[in-house]
Amino acid sequence: MEILDLVVSDVRQLTPLVRQITLRAANGQALPATQAGAHVKVSVPGLDEPRSYSLVLAQAESCTSGGVQAYRLGVRLEPEGAGGSRYMHGLQAGDSVRASAPRNDFPLQDHAGPAVLIAGGIGITPILSMAGALREAGRPFQVRYCASGREHMAFLDELQAAADGCLTLHAADTPDGRLELAALMAGLPRDSHLYVCGPRRMLDEVLEHSKTLAWPACQLHFELFETAAPQAGDQPFEIELRQSGMVLQVPADQTIADVLEAAGCDPMYDCKRGECGVCSVDVLEGIPDHRDYFLSDSEKAAGKVIQICISRAKSPRLVLDL
Numbered sequence: 027m028e029i030l031d032l033v034v035s036d037v038r039q040l041t042p043l044v045r046q047i048t049l050r051a052a053n054g055q056a057l058p059a060t061q062a063g064a065h066v067k068v069s070v071p072g073l074d075e076p077r078s079y080s081l082v083l084a085q086a087e088s089c090t091s092g093g094v095q096a097y098r099l100g101v102r103l104e105p106e107g108a109g110g111s112r113y114m115h116g117l118q119a120g121d122s123v124r125a126s127a128p129r130n131d132f133p134l135q136d137h138a139g140p141a142v143l144i145a146g147g148i149g150i151t152p153i154l155s156m157a158g159a160l161r162e163a164g165r166p167f168q169v170r171y172c173a174s175g176r177e178h179m180a181f182l183d184e185l186q187a188a189a190d191g192c193l194t195l196h197a198a199d200t201p202d203g204r205l206e207l208a209a210l211m212a213g214l215p216r217d218s219h220l221y222v223c224g225p226r227r228m229l230d231e232v233l234e235h236s237k238t239l240a241w242p243a244c245q246l247h248f249e250l251f252e253t254a255a256p257q258a259g260d261q262p263f264e265i266e267l268r269q270s271g272m273v274l275q276v277p278a279d280q281t282i283a284d285v286l287e288a289a290g291c292d293p294m295y296d297c298k299r300g301e302c303g304v305c306s307v308d309v310l311e312g313i314p315d316h317r318d319y320f321l322s323d324s325e326k327a328a329g330k331v332i333q334i335c336i337s338r339a340k341s342p343r344l345v346l347d348l
C-alpha cells in the first residue's frame with residue numbers, strides 16, 4: 027500500500043460536528059488521481075488501525091491530468107469514538123498527516139438506468155463526489171440527503187450546485203422530513219441503481235426493502251463508515267483454531283480478528299466492516315452470529331463460513347479452520 031506524506035492546507039468547520047480538512051502533498055507535487063467513491067486511510071497516532079475517510083471530489087478544478095492537487099475530507103466528530111475523529115478535528119493548517127493512496131471500493135458503475143444516491147449524515151462525502159461525476163457525465167441521477175436537521179447537512183451548497191433539480195433533503199426534525207425508503211424504492215424504475223452511504227440502520231433498512239422488492243443485488247451498492255461495534259447483549263465466546271490447536275476467548279467488546287491479532291496470529295482482513303469478504307474463515311463447529319454484508323442469506327443460513335472482522339457466535343464455542 028502506497029503511503030503519502032501530506033500536510034494540512036486548510037481546515038473549515040462546516041456544521042457543528044463536521045469539519046472539512048484539505049490535504050496536499052508535503053513535497054508540493056500532485057497527488058494520485060482518483061474517482062468518486064474513493065477513500066484514504068489516515069494513520070492516527072495511538073490507534074492500531076488507520077481511519078478511512080472518503081474523498082470529496084466535487085471540485086473539478088482540483089483535478090489535473092497529472093493527478094490531484096489536494097484531497098478534501100469531511101470528518102464528523104464522534105466524541106465517544108476511539109479517537110480517530112478527535113485527532114482529525116485537532117488538526118491545524120501546517121500539520122503533517124500520513125495516509126494511504128486512495129482506493130475505491132464504492133465506485134460508480136456503468137449502467138443505463140438512473141442512479142439513486144442516498145446519503146445519511148457524513149455519508150454525504152462519497153455521494154457528493156458521485157453527484158458531481160454523474161452531472162459531468164450527463165447521466166440521470168437523484169440525491170436523497172438525510173440528516174437529523176438541516177444545520178447538520180455538510181457540503182450543502184456544493185451539493186445543491188452539483189445536484190441542482192435532482193436533490194431532495196430529508197431533515198428528520200421537520201414534519202414529514204424523514205425519508206420513507208420503502209415508498210421511495212417501490213416507486214423507482216426497476217433499472218435504477220441504488221448507491222447508499224450512511225449509518226448501519228439506514229443500510230439495514232435498504233437491504234430489508236430490497237429483499238421485499240426482489241431488488242437485484244447487482245443494482246445495490248453501498249458503503250458503511252462504521253466498523254464493528256458491540257451490540258446490546260453481546261456475550262463472550264470461545265474459539266478453537268483447529269489447525270494450531272489454540273483456544274482463545276473473545277470478549278463481548280472485541281472481534282475475533284482483534285483477538286487473533288492480540289494472540290500473535292496474522293488474520294487476513296481489509297474493510298473491517300463486513301463488506302469485502304477478505305476475512306472469510308471456514309467454520310467447522312458452532313453457530314456463527316452473522317453481522318456482515320458480504321455473505322448471501324443462504325450462506326449465512328448454512329453457517330459454514332464467518333467474517334471474523336465483525337461476526338460473532340450464537341453458540342458458546344466456534345471451531346475455525348485456522
Ligand code: FES
Nearest residue numbers: 296298303305335
Ligand atoms: S475485512 Fe472485510 S469483510 Fe471482514
